[in-house]
Amino acid sequence: MKYTCTKDTIIIEDTKDFDISHILECGQVFTYKKNAENDYDVYSCDQFANVKLLDNKYVITCTDVNYFVNYFDLDTDYGIIKKNLGKSKYIVDAINFGHGIRILKQNLLEVIIGFIISANNNIKRIMTTMQKIREYGEKRGGYYAFPSLDVLQNITIDEFKDMGAGYRAEYLYDTIRRLKKVDFEKTYKQDTSALKKWLLSLKGVGPKVADCILLFGYGRCDCFPVDTWIEKVYVDLFHKKENRIKMSSDLIKYFGEYAGYAQQYLFFYRRSFVK
DNA sequence: TTCCAGGCTATGT
DNA sequence: ACATAGCATGGA
Secondary structure (H helix, E strand, O other): OOOEEOOOEEEEOOOOOOOHHHHHOOOOOOOEEEEEOOEEEEEEOOEEEEEEEEOOEEEEEEOOHHHHHHHOOOOOOHHHHHHHHOOOHHHHHHHHHOOOOOOOOOOHHHHHHHHHHHOOOOHHHHHHHHHHHHOOOOEEOOEEOOOOHHHHOOOOHHHHHHOOOHHHHHHHHHHHHHHOOOOHHHHHHOOHHHHHHHHHOOOOOOHHHHHHHHHHHOOOOOOOOOOHHHHHHHHHHHOOOOOHHHHHHHHHHHHHHHHHHHHHHHHHHHHOOOO
16 A cells, blocks of 8 residues: 655555544454544554544554554555455445455554453443553553553452443453463464464453454454354355354355455444444 | 343353 | 353443
């Protein structure tokens, strides 16, 4: 994808494969704020970006240009991915609907915390809880950096509950202590199945949340999280119901190496049907 | 009031 | 290995 950078801005002129509302509202990320149509603030780790559409160009004003070139995955060609996936009317419709989706290179810790909170929850409250957790982090001018594990470790179960985490509060409390014991750098080197096994051993992480962490936190694009919306997609495609593990493996077989991208287009598309 | 939200844990078979 | 109750919380 073509883009140009200055010291603190990235300009994207070709917006065929970049639409900020698609990117942020397709369910992969809970750490942003909508200011207006096509005007969003994005928080990741200790970084901040404002993304705004001006004269049909996206202007990303940010704390670190290199960080956000990587974060928005600007060097990946989504034309190739879309072409590879577009083998039936259903997915082609989904891709056309969410043509501007990109899978973000998110901060792993935020993904783990965010998706533990996401279980049997709604996106609005997940985002509110994540923002409240962020406020335990270091203040950087107008925003907060996401708190480190050492800071997260000082948050009590009751405090997590007060932030709206509900019964997931103790999962967070427990998992934060487990995460203190691992070297994140080493986990990146593990293959997907070993990584999944470890993720499933964390409190509050089941098959679906593990797949989300693999896809959004580790960039393992051959994973296919199955939630309530993807269940509906599966029924649309295969005219039957199975358990979520089976649905996930069927969908990976169906879509192949770029299954994770398909998952995002399909989730965003299917969720738009009802309101 | 009941159902649902990007499900998971614990328990029972 | 598979099925299901119970779980916090707020909005529809």
